[in-house]
Amino acid sequence: MSFPWANEYKPQHPVMQWVDERLPLPRFVYNAIGGGYPVPRNLNYFWNFGVLAGVALVIQIITGIILAMHYYASVDGAFNSVEHIMRDVNGGWFLRYAHMNGASFFFIVVYIHIFRGLYFGSYKAPREMIWLLGVVIFLLMMATAFMGYVLPWGQMSFWGAQVITGFFSAIPVVGEPLRQWLLGGFAPDQAALNRFFSLHYLLPFVILGVVILHVWALHIPGSSNPTGVEVKTESDTVPFHPYYTAKDGFGLGVFLTIFVLVTFFAPNMLGHPDNYIPANPLSTPAHIVPEWYFWPFYAILRAFTVDFLFIPAKLLGVIAMFGSIALLFFLPWLDTSPVRSGNYRPLFKKFFWFGLIPCIIILAICGVKPAEGKWILLGQLAGAYYFAHFLIILPIVSRIEKTEALPNSITEAVTGQPAAA
Amino acid sequence: MATVEQAESMTETSKVETLGEEGVRRRDFIHIAAVSWAGVGAAAVALPLVNQMNPSADVRALASIEVDVSAIEPGQAIKTSWRKQPVFVRNLTPAEVAEANKVAIGSLRDPQTLAERTKPGKENWLVTLGVCTHLGCVPLGAAAGEVKGEFGGYFCPCHGSHYDTAGRIRKGPAPLNLEVPEFAFISDTVVKIG
Amino acid sequence: MVRLIAFLAGLFFAGWLIVSAGFTTYEMITEPAQPTVESKFHKYPKAVSFAHDGPFGSYDKAQLQRGLKVFSEVCAACHSMKLVAFRDFEALGYSEDEIKAIAKGWKTEVPSINPETGEAATRPAIASDKIPSPYPNDVAARAANNNALPPDLSLIVKAREGGAPYIYSLLTGYAPVPAALPKENRPGVGLHYNPYFHSLNIAMAPPLTADDQVTYDDGTKATKSQMAKDVSAFLTWAAEPKMEARKTAGWSALIFLIIFTALTYLSYRTIWADKKH
Numbered sequence: 001m002s003f004p005w006a007n008e009y010k011p012q013h014p015v016m017q018w019v020d021e022r023l024p025l026p027r028f029v030y031n032a033i034g035g036g037y038p039v040p041r042n043l044n045y046f047w048n049f050g051v052l053a054g055v056a057l058v059i060q061i062i063t064g065i066i067l068a069m070h071y072y073a074s075v076d077g078a079f080n081s082v083e084h085i086m087r088d089v090n091g092g093w094f095l096r097y098a099h100m101n102g103a104s105f106f107f108i109v110v111y112i113h114i115f116r117g118l119y120f121g122s123y124k125a126p127r128e129m130i131w132l133l134g135v136v137i138f139l140l141m142m143a144t145a146f147m148g149y150v151l152p153w154g155q156m157s158f159w160g161a162q163v164i165t166g167f168f169s170a171i172p173v174v175g176e177p178l179r180q181w182l183l184g185g186f187a188p189d190q191a192a193l194n195r196f197f198s199l200h201y202l203l204p205f206v207i208l209g210v211v212i213l214h215v216w217a218l219h220i221p222g223s224s225n226p227t228g229v230e231v232k233t234e235s236d237t238v239p240f241h242p243y244y245t246a247k248d249g250f251g252l253g254v255f256l257t258i259f260v261l262v263t264f265f266a267p268n269m270l271g272h273p274d275n276y277i278p279a280n281p282l283s284t285p286a287h288i289v290p291e292w293y294f295w296p297f298y299a300i301l302r303a304f305t306v307d308f309l310f311i312p313a314k315l316l317g318v319i320a321m322f323g324s325i326a327l328l329f330f331l332p333w334l335d336t337s338p339v340r341s342g343n344y345r346p347l348f349k350k351f352f353w354f355g356l357i358p359c360i361i362i363l364a365i366c367g368v369k370p371a372e373g374k375w376i377l378l379g380q381l382a383g384a385y386y387f388a389h390f391l392i393i394l395p396i397v398s399r400i401e402k403t404e405a406l407p408n409s410i411t412e413a414v415t416g417q418p419a420a421a
Numbered sequence: 422m423a424t425v426e427q428a429e430s431m432t433e434t435s436k437v438e439t440l441g442e443e444g445v446r447r448r449d450f451i452h453i454a455a456v457s458w459a460g461v462g463a464a465a466v467a468l469p470l471v472n473q474m475n476p477s478a479d480v481r482a483l484a485s486i487e488v489d490v491s492a493i494e495p496g497q498a499i500k501t502s503w504r505k506q507p508v509f510v511r512n513l514t515p516a517e518v519a520e521a522n523k524v525a526i527g528s529l530r531d532p533q534t535l536a537e538r539t540k541p542g543k544e545n546w547l548v549t550l551g552v553c554t555h556l557g558c559v560p561l562g563a564a565a566g567e568v569k570g571e572f573g574g575y576f577c578p579c580h581g582s583h584y585d586t587a588g589r590i591r592k593g594p595a596p597l598n599l600e601v602p603e604f605a606f607i608s609d610t611v612v613k614i615g
Numbered sequence: 616m617v618r619l620i621a622f623l624a625g626l627f628f629a630g631w632l633i634v635s636a637g638f639t640t641y642e643m644i645t646e647p648a649q650p651t652v653e654s655k656f657h658k659y660p661k662a663v664s665f666a667h668d669g670p671f672g673s674y675d676k677a678q679l680q681r682g683l684k685v686f687s688e689v690c691a692a693c694h695s696m697k698l699v700a701f702r703d704f705e706a707l708g709y710s711e712d713e714i715k716a717i718a719k720g721w722k723t724e725v726p727s728i729n730p731e732t733g734e735a736a737t738r739p740a741i742a743s744d745k746i747p748s749p750y751p752n753d754v755a756a757r758a759a760n761n762n763a764l765p766p767d768l769s770l771i772v773k774a775r776e777g778g779a780p781y782i783y784s785l786l787t788g789y790a791p792v793p794a795a796l797p798k799e800n801r802p803g804v805g806l807h808y809n810p811y812f813h814s815l816n817i818a819m820a821p822p823l824t825a826d827d828q829v830t831y832d833d834g835t836k837a838t839k840s841q842m843a844k845d846v847s848a849f850l851t852w853a854a855e856p857k858m859e860a861r862k863t864a865g866w867s868a869l870i871f872l873i874i875f876t877a878l879t880y881l882s883y884r885t886i887w888a889d890k891k892h
Contacts, residue, residue: 041892066473083698083769086857088478091469093857094864238890242452246883249455253876260872264865265670268773276774276854277766286813306635313635320628327624333617373648377639384632391625395618415891451885455878462871482702482743 002031003038003222005234032219038237039244040225042414046120047223048251049113054211055252056106061204063099064148071151073197075190078153079278097267103145104270105259107293110138118331119352121228121340126221128332133214135328137207142294142325144203147196149291150188154275159288161188161196167301170315187281228340229406233419236410287370295367296360297321299379300386302371320383327390334390337398344404347397351389359385485615487607490546498563500551503602503614507551509563509575510612513586517573518544521587531598535587538601546606548614549588549599553577560584560599575599652800656793658810660780665848667779670866673859674852676708681831682849683707685842688829689822690768691722693760695748698769699853702742706856714742723747761805763818772847772854779847784811786843789821 009027011017020026030036070089072081085092114134117123123131146164150157165188168179184191222231231237238244262269270292274285290298304316327334342349359382366379407413476484486503490510493499498511513521521535535544551559555577561567562575562584570576571592572585582593589598604614666675683704686696701718709717724737725747740747748767750756757764772778788811792801796815802808806816823839831837852858 041890043892062470066470069474070477080698084477084479087698087703088480090472090475090477092473092477093861094469095473097861242886243890246452246879246886249459250876250879250883253872253879257869257872257876260865260868264861264868267861273774273776276770303632304635306631306638308631316631323624323628327621330617330621334621336618373639373643377636377643380632380636380639384629384636387625387628387632391621392629395622451878451881455875455882458871458875458878462875465871478702479700479743482700487741 002036002219003231003234003237005237006031006038007035007239009034009036032215033245034241035239037219037240038231038234039223039240040231040236040410041238041243042225042227042410043223043244043247044226045251046112046116046226048248049109049116051248052109052251052255053106053113055255056102056109057204057207057211059102060099060106061208063095063102064201064204066095067099068197068201071197073151073194075153075193075279078151078193082152094263097263101259101263101267101270103148104291104293105255105262106141107145109255110141111293114138115357118356119342120224120226121335121337121342122224123332124335124337124340125332127218127224129217130214131332132329133210133217135325137210137214138328139325140203140207140210144200144207145291145293147200147203149275150193150196151200152275153193153279155277155279155283155285156272156275156288156290158188158279158281159285160290161192163288164290165192167318167321170312170318172315224340225410226341226343227407227410227413228344229408229410229413232409233411235415235419289368292364292368295365296363297324297367299363299365299367300324300383303366303376303379303383305376305380320387324386327387331390331394335394335398337401337403339403339406344406345397345401346404347401348394351393351397355385355393356389358382359389485613488612488614489610490612491610495545497565500563507559508602508614509547509549509551509588509599511547511549511563513545513547515545517586520573521585521589524585524587524589530590530596533587533589533598538587538589538598540604540606543606546612547586547588548604548612549601552600553579553582553595554590554597554599555580555582555593555595652797653813653815656796656800656810656815657813658784658788660777660784660811661787663780663783663844665779665844665851667848667851667858670862672862674706675848676706677833678845678848679707679852680709681833681835681837681841682845682847682852684831685829685846686768686849687717687721689842690846691746692749693756693765693819695750695765695767696746696769696853697748697767698745699856700743700745701740703856706852711742718742718744721747723749726751761818763805765819768850768853770854772851774854779851781811782850783843783847785809785817786821786823786846787840788812 009020009030011020011026016026027036067085070081070085070092072078082096085096087093089095117131117134146160150161165179165183168182169175171178180186182192183189184195225231272289272291289295298321301317301321304313304320307313308316337345337348339345342352362378362382363386366375366382369375409419411417411419484504486501488499488501488510490499490512493510493512495512495514496517498509501508501510518535526532526534535547538549539546551563553560556579558577558579560570560575560577560582562569568576568578570583572583574586574588574591575584576582577584577593577595580594582595583591584595584599585591587598588601590596602614604612607613666672666678701714701721704714704717705711718740721740725740725744727736727738728734729736748756750759753764766774772782775781777784789807789809792808796808800815802816806818807820808815809817823842826836826838828839829837829842835841855861
């Protein structure tokens with residue numbers, strides 16, 4: 001679906017005409033991301049992050065495929081193969097550091113993209129499917145990143161795998177057989193490493209497929225915008241090309257500049273020194289921590305310290321950790337406010353900026369700190385707020401809130417004048 | 422107000438249209454510059470992505486090897502490995518050298534003199550790849566007791582190629598002499614191959 | 616329906632976390648965590664600067680050569696450096712012949728096979744070999760070191776919090792056991808007090824015991840501090856031989872991207888110039 005005033009594809013170049021008559025790919029591209037796709041004119045820079053996420057995925061796929069040409073998935077050889085890449089392969093250090101930091105930047109971009117969705121109500125009707133597909137992409141990203149981190153077979157690779165697969169043993173009855181099935185053994189070893197390599201190579205292409213569905217689902221209603229007021233007339237929109245291709249190009253420049261700063265000048269800043277120690281199943285690191293993008297979830301996992309009746313605390317932690325992501329699937333039906341954008345929801349806005357954001361930052365800090373004393377306490381309080389925010393506060397706020405008056409149209413919000421009839 | 426809006430949108434569309442219709446205009450320069458600069462960047466990034474497939478430093482380090490030949494007596498040969506291929510280093514006896522020099526060059530399938538295949542002053546040292554030029558088998562004749570073929574050099578059992586004491590093809594299907602890799606004596610007893 | 620279940624789930628998770636928080640608070644009050652002995656005596660790495668520090672930093676080749684001498688004469692007796700090959704020393708400014716000599720003269724030889732009997736043997740190293748380990752395997756290494764395994768030093772600077780300053784501090788940080796140190800934290804047999812080490816007691820005996828343990832070829836005075844600094848710089852190079860190429864490429868990429876961002880910004884502003892947004 002597009003808007004009735006969308007530009008029609010009129011190929012100028014005879015070669016393009018020839019191709020388009022035989023395989024309508026040129027007109028498909030034109031209508032999807034070219035001059036034929038109208039987009040609200042008032043998008044702010046938070047709307048750049050979807051494209052940046054796509055770019056990050058492409059960077060990971062390209063660097064990843066190339067790294068796989070040199071990586072050796074053996075418990076004896078994996079660590080050394082990564083060092084072979086760093087020292088002997090031409091430009092190998094660049095590929096490795098780009099892939100390693102590319103994963104972090106993929107998560108940075110996706111987290112900002114998600115927070116845009118949360119604040120501006122992008123998950124609301126008629127865009128629920130885009131949101132659901134997005135949560136699926138996020139889960140796939142987490143699985144991919146976890147398996148990828150195991151591949152260098154450093155201390156954190158091994159012990160991270162040990163801890164995460166250990167979750168499954170918390171499930172009663174089927175837990176331990178499930179864990180052994182996942183690992184192909186009793187502990188992370190050759191079987192686990194090999195299958196993680198295979199799946200780590202596969203999953204990004206599954207992500208690519210879901211991203212295509214995600215963008216396709218988006219192009220049915222078209223993008224939302226910071227006012228949350230739907231597109232009504234032609235003056236509400238601009239064609240994607242050249243307006244947003246140019247803006248995305250600029251956004252890409254800013255993104256790559258920051259990416260280059262980290263990759264070339266502080267490549268190990270986001271990592272953990274322990275992963276430069278070869279994996280040793282007989283020696284546990286002092287503090288096992290996952291990569292930074294998992295810290296909030298790690299905090300939720302460790303926040304449950306008291307058994308509930310017959311449910312052990314460990315199992316509660318596992319359920320809560322998965323639950324903290326699973327609840328996102330239900331967000332469109334929990335937040336029932338007819339007003340989309342947080343800009344016009346004063347109570348929602350307060351809970352968002354003074355509740356949700358600080359709570360997630362605190363959870364992240366608790367995730368990296370040792371599981372002792374005040375860090376556990378903070379994690380428990382922040383975790384409680386997290387669940388309360390989505391499951392209790394948002395549903396209530398969305399019902400009782402007095403929202404501000406919405407602009408009549410995007411054109412009016414932007415120009416101050418109502419749109420031409 | 423409606424007309425102002427319409428006029429605004431019309432001039433906007435016309436601007437976008439004329440940019441395309443009239444070709445390059447001064448205002449387009451920045452866009453062409455931006456896209457071209459991006460292209461430069463893409464090419465610059467593509468180079469390492471392609472170059473990574475070239476031999477890595479550890480493989481390049483084994484591009485040449487040094488072989489100590491002091492233990493090879495005249496009439497003996499050793500087999501060694503260079504760039505993952507077999508190499509024969511043979512110390513020819515004076516009789517073998519004479520035999521090689523006696524052959525009429527014109528009668529050879531791949532005309533080469535022994536002198537062309539060895540280093541001056543060291544014509545008795547024959548360094549060749551141990552790879553038959555027919556289809557790639559490893560010929561016999563380097564190790565003690567192996568069949569040397571009718572011409573006293575090497576014999577390939579796969580399809581019956583006979584090489585002489587200078588490693589030249591004399592009989593059988595192979596088209597060329599055994600390949601002489603780049604080599605040099607860096608001392609009286611050490612040969613650098615590659 | 617969804618909202619009801621969500622509400623109950625929220626009550627449960629949030630509620631049980633508040634309850635758990637209560638328990639945690641109670642424990643914190645009744646059994647407050649004591650500061651550990653380690654945290655009282657542990658010292659953070661000294662502030663020391665290296666030639667390779669910062670976005671413009673590069674290795675001082677002369678220092679790396681001195682550091683290699685310290686490594687080969689002091690550390691290599693117990694520590695392996697399996698990921699570095701002799702040919703890599705070209706980056707330190709050595710010629711091909713010098714590298715051949717270093718490899719051939721290395722105190723440990725490379726494992727090989729006797730070509731006649733097939734028995735295990737050793738041969739002198741050549742340039743393409745990785746630096747041979749002083750011990751044939753970990754078990755032998757532990758047996759020779761009071762059951763402690765001297766770690767491989769190829770990546771030690773990247774594998775330790777604090778990097779090169781930490782290594783320098785550790786090497787120069789051996790101190791007499793403080794009187795205030797509780798008995799159970801005093802170094803036992805085979806351990807040595809070093810406040811820069813995380814558990815305060817390290818199995819490695821002080822490796823740099825006196826000035827001029829090593830004689831530098833370039834005449835620099837080999838004080839303990841100098842040797843520690845040089846070997847720390849060398850170990851940084853061993854862990855990150857491509858650092859200089861990385862920083863150079865980084866500046867090229869950064870300059871390219873600053874121009875790219877400026878051009879795309881101007882392109883964006885030109886296109887949006889007459890569109891209010």
